[in-house]
Amino acid sequence: MMHLPRTFSTRLLLSIFLIFTPALHSSDTPAKATFRNALFEEGITGWQVTTYGAQAEVTVDPAITHEGKKSVRISSTMESDTALGQEMTLDPAKMYQITGWVRTNNLDPHAASVSATIQVQKSEGKGSIVSGVNRRGTTEWTRVALAFGPPPDGKIRLVLFFVGFGKGTGTVWFSDLKLEEIDPRKFPLKITHQPLFKESIDPFQYGQFVEYLCDLIPSMWAEKIHDGSFEGLTPYKVRFLGAKDSLEQPWYPSGATNRANFTLDKTNPVSGLVSQKIAVTGSSPCTVGVSQDGLALDANEPCLLTCYLRQMGISGPVHIRLKGTSEELAACEFTAGQKWQKFSARLTPRQKETSGRIEISFRGPGTLWIDNVSLMPVKTVGGWRSDVVEAVKELRPGIIRFGGSALDDANLGEFDWRDTLGNPDHRKPFRAWGGLQPTGPGLEEIVQFCRSVNAEPLICVRVTKKGVQDAADQVEYFNGDGNTPMGRLRASNGHPEPYRIMYWQIGNERSGSDYENRLPEFCKAMKAVDPSICLLSSYPSAGVLEKAGKWLDFVCPHQYSIGDIASTEAELLRVRELIQKHARKRSIKVGVTEWNTTAGDFGPRRGMLWTLENALLCSRYQNLLHRNADLVTIANRSNLINSFCSGIIQTDSYRIYKTPTYYAQKLYATYAGEIALKIESNLPVNLVPDLSATLSKDGTTLTLFAVNNSLQEEIRPLDLSAFGDSLPPADVFTLSDTRKAGEPDVTNDFDSPNRVAVTESHWKATSSRFDYTFPPLSLTVLRWKVK
Structure with missing residues (x-):
């Protein structure tokens, strides 16, 4: 059946x-x-x-x-x-x-x-x-x-x-x-001057989402070495194209490997569980070490090399070389002692190399221990890739959420926010969804990243296997004065001023009676530390609202089926009714803290998240959010980068490109006004094209977003007479396939990064009532200066 x-x-x-x-x-x-x-x-x-x-x-x-x-x-x-x-x-x-x-x-x-x-x-x-x-x-x-x-x-x-x-x-x-x-051409769409509601469209509707997920955070971090602490790379727990998914490169023995014994030593590592031990026995000399391929190096762009070394019985220096396909690009050497010592050097490659190699070697006999190897470009934004920071800043995300399953699911990793604090050299490495996470980008660095792209951070605290005191300590660490215990710890880690993070979510994808019963104590403990913070629940329910509604500012569904726009809209209606019935007349809003067309579909089918079609579905959802801006003030699209196609930014070790959905998100965040306008028609405004009309706060700029996700052009009569008898020329921004293949599954890639892109033009109507032709498979943004 x-x-x-x-x-x-x-x-x-x-x-x-x-x-x-x-x-x-x-x-x-x-x-x-x-x-x-x-x-x-x-x-x-x-x-x-x-x-x-x-x-x-x-x-x-x-x-x-x-x-x-x-x-x-x-x-x-x-x-x-x-x-x-x-x-x-x-x-x-x-x-x-x-x-x-x-x-x-x-x-x-x-x-x-x-x-x-x-x-x-x-x-x-x-x-x-x-x-x-x-x-x-x-x-x-x-x-x-x-x-x-x-x-x-x-x-x-x-x-x-x-x-x-x-x-x-x-x-x-x-x-x-x-x-x-x-025939829809017989039914005009009249853009009125009447707001849909008194509330404004919040820029937080254009939020984004990051988490510890396989290669997500590593792909944003500027570190060029993988597994610098020698913990060992492991396969991801999910996949897109299998072996092709992994960007990480392993360490491997090099030199006179027949003469050496390579082991991972659990005795006295600098951080993590092990260090790399290389022991050479016998009396005759040999050169041996470890290497890693896949390094992307820019000509004349200096990098800072750091590592920890100790040795026993080695008479000469340890050599570290950066190599290209045919020659050595840069090198340094260190003389290690019998105790761990941190060494550093500035290395400047002589030429560009997209798949270079680092070699760490010594002349035996003797034993060398290596730990925490790092090769970071000197030019970064607090350790983050400059190209990623620039791309996200252009996106204008408003708010960026940190959360995810690895944070609050013991089956995907034992995450503890405290392990990400302090000196990165001594942080505890951990795995998320199978992927080994670098120790450099901890929770503080993620908050700093948000601030560097002009976005407000939204932090999710762990509920599973943690008590309310842990959540309260986390709030105090980031927001407490320097005279509080956690504030003093923050200051000792180099950040005396509080971060003053406003938005805190309690639990990631938690529901059920146990969560509902524990939620009030989390709310009280976190508010006791900082009464000014805004609290977000996990999944909404009657129990959540009845038991914790007096403290909550948001309830947070996740919507991962936004391609089914009718069902997605109906779910928002259900949450609206839930709030009206159980929130005791408090003005609780909705934060959709994760959304996309799918959260799964792993394997080749997940490639649909890269496509033009996906960008248009996401644009229809943004129109829906505009029409519900009195209810939904926070929305975080999942995910920001890589993440098996869901990332709207894609990187490898040296390149970056933006997916079609990136450009759609950027259009909304850049051009949408603050006031959602009523559109009068005998046809629904979410037909084809799916429409949203907004007005700037000062009333001078009218913007119309139109999504035509059909395979043919659509001609629609528009009535803008509410804004005068004549209109100035409109600025037009059209997101579409520049090759006009007529295929919804086209996308961008490293070789064709601008195939799906935004073209700009101007268009003049002869009067305030006119027909407009919306191209097939397109998002069109029309902007007029109005009186």
Whole structure:
């Protein structure tokens, strides 16, 4: 039996209400699209019944109808999840409207998220396209009309829901179903001067997210050596293309390897669990050591080499050389003693090398120990790659969240924030999602990175295996005065001034009664240290709000199915209603602290996160956030960099490029105004194109965001008469495939970093009412100076 997706119903959200007036019926007699047995004259032939829980009675009812001869009745006295579905194929270049009539009697959906409604889904129920509103109780016949555009393959599934995604009782009738083609060019989109709500669009809606995840943090850090503490590289726990995923290069024995014994010595390492020990026995001399390939070196750009060495029985110096494919690029030598000593040298490569090598060698016999080898460019931003910092700064992220599963999931690593503090040479190395993390970029460095790109840090504290005192200590370390215990520790680590971090989330992806019961004590302890901080919960629930709502400023769903925009919107509605019911009239907002089109799909399928299509789906979500800016003030897209395609910035050891979604995010963060405007139309504003209109705070700049994720150009009539009879030329920014291949899966890469890019132009309308042609597979941003 086919499992329909657990989508939610939508609601009236000002101009995006999905139930339309009869004005949609054009006098030009629109073409009709047919599906089987729309009037139930053949019983339920052609309809597939899907049931979970009690078996509902599904039958044709000739006695209770709207206008036709028959209706279909779905009824159950026991809790049931039942729906009727029918697959069909439509023209993807057309727009359609499904209409029907719904009636209910004593319908109790209990906690179900869908009841007595019609949905249009993707084929086989793989996500909803559009959904009607829910009904409950006893209602008379009510007309439903849903406008929609089919997906590129034209395949849809029409679904009639009794109760879905939860179980209910009662009776629902459906009657007089009709599907017809509509012409959206007959329905103008009027951009009004009326705000959707009094709240402003917060720049934190354009936030980003970083975590300790495989190569994410290492790809941002400027360190050129992998595994400088010789802990050993390990495979990632997830994959995209398998062996090709790993950027790290291992150490390997070099020189007269036949003469030496290479071991990892657990006795007296500088940090971590081991140091590299190389022992050469016998009386005849030989040169031996360890090497690492894959170093990217810039000509005449100095690097600082540091390492810890100790030896026994070695008479000569330890040599360290940077080598290219054909010659030595730079070198130094140190004379080690019998105790650990830190050595440093400034090395400047004579030429550029994208895959160089470092060799550490000595002339035996004797024994050498090596630990904490580092090769850092002199020019960094606090240790971070300058090109990454510049790219993120241009993105204008507003707020950057640090959190993630490795922080609060013992199965993915034993993270302790204290291990990331103090002298990096003596920090404890750890692994996240299998990837060995460098000790240099600790939590303080991540906060400093946020500040360097003009973003506010949002820090997630650990709940699993930790108590409230640990969270309170963390707040005190970053925000406490220098006379507090943790403030003194911070000062001793070189940072006397408090960081004054405002936003703190309690737990990453935590839920359930244990979390709800512990949450109030975390809130009280953290607020006791710094009453000015804003607290964010993990997943929202009635228990979270009832038990900790008096302290919370945000509840935080994660939305990883934003390609299903109707279900995503309905989830925000559910959280809105949850707050209204359980927050005791406190103004609690929503922070979507992680979002994307998928959190999984590992393997080759994950490559969709790189694509133009993904950028357009993310842009539709940004439009949705604009329309819900009175509720959602923080949103952190996941992830910022690399991360098996989800990173909107991609790097290797010496290059960087931006994915299509980077450019989409940058357009919103750069050009969106603070005021979300109402758009009047008999069509939903999240049709194709999906629209958002914003106005600058001073009222002088009108910006329209339009997402056309269809394969053909879309012509739409726009009415901007609210801003005068004539308009100045508009600045136009268009994100699209510069090669115009007509393929949604195109992307950028190191060889073609600007294939999907933003082009700038100007456009002048002859009046304030005009038709505009939106290119296929594009995000268009139109900006006017207005009075």
